[in-house]
Amino acid sequence: MTETQATPFRIAWYKFKQRKTALVAGIFIVLLVLVAVLAPVIAPYDPYAINYSLSKLPPSAEHWAGTDLYGRDILSRILYGARISLAVGLTSVLAGALAGVALGLVSGFFGGFLDGLIMRTSDVLFAFPGILLAIAIVAILGPGLVNVVVAVSVFSLPTFARIVRGSTLALKESLYVRAARSIGASRKRIMFVHIMPGTLSGVIVYFTMRIGTSIITAASLSFLGLGAQPPTPEWGAMLAESRDYIGVADHMTIFPGVAIFLTVLFFNLFGDGLRAALDPKLK
C-alpha cells in the first residue's frame, strides 16, 4: 500500500511540485534582494539613530518590530541587515566558487602531482567543521566583515573543487572533447570552452545550497563577536546584543532571528528545487 510506482506522470508531477516550492522561494529571494537594495527608501527610521527615551519598546504601530536598547528601530535595522547578509552570503560563495572551479578544473584536467596536492589539501580542509576553520581564519586575520567573507569562502572552496574535478574527469574522456583535441583545439580552449560549461550545473546547484549555510556561518561569527562590530545592523550581531534582555525584551531576540531563518530557508528551498530539476541522479 505504501509502494509508489515511478510512472512518468508521477515523476513529472513530483518535479513540478518541487519546482513550485522553489518558485515561491525564488520569488521571496527576489523580494529580499529588492528590500536590501531599497532599504534606505523603505526603512521607516534611521537604523543608527539613538534615542534612549525609546529604549526596548515592544512592537507597536510606530515600531513594528519594537526598538532595541538604544531606542533604534529594529525593523529598520533588519531591513538594512538584509544588505549585509545577502552581500556576505553571495560574495563569499562566489569567491569560493571561482577559486574552487579553477582548482577543480586544473586538478581534473592535468592530474598528476598537482591533482594530488590540490585534493590532499582539500581533504585536510574537509576534516575541519566549517565554523572552526572560519574561526581559525578570523583569529589570524582579525575580526571584521571582510575577513568573515574570506573565512566563509575558504570553507566552501574544497567542495566546489571536488564537484568540478569529478565532472572534469568524466568530460575529459567524452567523445566530443576527444574530437576537439583531435582537430587540434588548444588546451586552454578545451578546458574553458568544452569542459567548463559541462561542469556548471553541479556548480550552480551547490552554489544556491551553499548561500544559506554561508549566511548562517557569517551570522554566527558576528554573534560570537568575530564579524560585524556594533553598531552595524547585522542580524547575528543584533542577536548578540539581545542576549542580556531575554525575558525583558523578547522582541529583540525574535525578529532578527526570524529574518535569518526565513532568508536561509528560502535559499535552501530554492536550492532543493534546483537540484531536483537539474540533477539527473535524483529521482
Place this chain on the structure above:
Amino acid sequence: MLKYFLKRCASIVPVLVVVSVLACGFVRLLPGDPARMMAGPDADAATIQMLRAQLGLDRSLPVQYVAYMGNVLRGDLGLSLKTKLPVFQEISLRYLPTMFLAVAGMAWSLLFGVFFGAVAAIYNGKWQDHAAMLISVSGISLPQFWLGLLAIQLFAVHLGWAPVAGFTGKWSELVLPSFTLGATVAAIMARFTLSAFLDVLNEEYISTARAKGVPERRVMWKHAFRNALIPVVTMAGLQFGFLLGGSVVVETVFAWPGLGRFMIEAVAVRDYPVLQALLLLYSFHFVFINLLVDMVYALINPEIRFE
C-alpha cells in the same frame, strides 16, 4: 581485514603531521609578535627578547616544531597567556563538559533524525513525508545560536522548566544546550535516513519479502529499517565532528564551561598557546573520528575492504 586496518591507520600519519605543522605554524601567521603581546605594553626590549627565547621563537621553524611536538607528547602545552595556568590543565577542566554536550547532542539528533527520516520514507510521497521533510529543511535553516536563545527564552525564562545557562554537573542543565546542538544534525540525519531507507526499499530482497507475503509492517521494520541503519550510523559518526564544531556557538549561548567557549575567549584575547593547543586537539579528534568511522564501515561492509 587486518591489512586494510593497518593501511588505513598508516594513512592518517601524514595527515596528522600536516595538521600539526599547520597548528604550529598558525602562531607564525598571526599578526603581531606573541612575545610582545605576552610581555605587555610596558615591557622593555630585553624582557621581550628573554620571553622570545623562552617561547623558542628565536629558533628556526622546524626546530620550534620539533620542540613543541616533543612537549605536547609529554603533556606540556605551555602556559595560557591570560590565566598563566598550564594549558593542559585548562583544557582538561573543559574537555568533559564539551564531550557530554556533543554525545547528548548526538543522541537527540539520532532520535529525531532517524524518526523523521523513517516516517518520510514509510509514507513516501504522502503528507507525512512532506511534513517531515519540511521540518528537516527548517532545521537546517535554523541558526543554532538563535534556536538556543529561543529555547532559553521559552523554557528557562518564561516556563522555568530548565536552568538558564551554565553547567555544574546536573542533568537538567544538559537538556537545552544538547538539544540545540543536536537540532541541525537531526535535520541532516533525517534527510540521510530518508535516502538510505528509500535505497533499501528498492532492493530485491524487499520485493521478495513482500512477494512471499510478509506483512508490510514487518517488511519495514525487520527488513528495511535495520539495513537502512547501517549507513545512518556511519553518517552519525561523521557528524560528530560537526557537533564538536557547533559546540563553539552553543557553548557561548549557554555559557557552557567547555572547549568551544574557551576557544572564543582565546581568540578574543589572542591567547596563542591555548589556540594552538585547541586546534591541535580538535584536528586530532576529527582525524581519529574519520578513521574510526572508516573502520566500523569496513567491518559492516566487506566490499570496502577489497577495493
